[in-house]
Amino acid sequence: MDSTVLDLPAPAATRLRRPGWRDPRLLTGLVLIAVSVALGSWVVTAAQRTVAVYVAAQTLTPGDAVTPAELAVAEVRLAGAADGYLLADEPLPADAVVLRVVGAGELVPVAALGAAADLDVRAVAVPLEGAPPRGMVQGAAVDLWWTPAADLAATDAPPAPEQLAAALTVAEISSADGAFAAGGTRTVHVLVPVDDLPAVLAALGGDGTVDVVPVPGTGG
Known part of the structure; x- marks a missing residue:
């Protein structure tokens, strides 16, 4: 039996080191988790946010003046489309009239308003x-x-x-x-x-x- 094989040194075992808090991989993972949590919270909050907009208190037909008497205020979720409707926290357009039919209870679109000369x-x-x-x-x-x-x-x-x-x-x-x-x-x-x-x-x-x-x- 060849004894030279037995005389060879045994290979050293490689020990896995637990990553420290300064490890770049750990820091990157923590940052990604924090960003994901913040983004999810923002999405949920934005989806639940309501906006005060004007709705038609009664059916409005072309030529009707846009005054507080014809409007009511409602809190609705518009998910980023608020600019397309008449917001209750902004002044009503001066001398504006309705250019198309807006049904009772319908949100008042900005595009449905204009000047009397446009009729x-x-x-x-x-x-x-x-x-x-x-x-x-x-x-x-x-x-x-x-x-x-x-x-x-x-x-x-x-x-x-x-x-x-x-x-x-x-x-x-x-x-x-x-x-x-x-x-x-x-x-x-x-x-x-x-x-x-x-x-x-x-x-x-x-x-x-x-x-x-x-x-x-x-x-x-």
């Missing part, structure tokens, strides 16, 4: 015979149709109705005395685009009947 519609009063059809409420969309007066002496078929304008916004529905009573003669005020005014006014002043037809699904 391209005009309110036109259309008389109604009887009670308004179902779905005809403030803020709803309606079509206007005109049926020419029939010539009693003519033997031809009665004249066909013609559409005057489509998807007009109802600004108001009132009775003869201005109240929202259940009975009596009523008038619906619709917002007519300037380009359609000549045809609508001519029909209202001519011989025939102008009917207001609600657009389904727009009456709330």
Whole structure:
């Protein structure tokens, strides 16, 4: 037996040293943990933060002035989108009007406001015979149709109705005395685009009947 193998020195065992507090790896890990905890806390806090914004106290239609009487304040979570809405802690825009329909209880978008000169519609009063059809409420969309007066002496078929304008916004529905009573003669005020005014006014002043037809699904 070769005794030279037994005479070889035994290899020294390598001992693992516990990292000290000055070890760069330990310090880097602690920093990463601290950053993660701080970031998570910030995200949770931001998600729970509320902002005071204005909401429409009632349905607002194009041309309505933006005043405290038409608005209410609500605390909501907007998650960084607060700049897109009317904030309650800032002054209301001077002489601003609504440019599109804002439903009751809806947050008031800044983009829905503008100057009266920006409006391209005009309110036109259309008389109604009887009670308004179902779905005809403030803020709803309606079509206007005109049926020419029939010539009693003519033997031809009665004249066909013609559409005057489509998807007009109802600004108001009132009775003869201005109240929202259940009975009596009523008038619906619709917002007519300037380009359609000549045809609508001519029909209202001519011989025939102008009917207001609600657009389904727009009456709330």
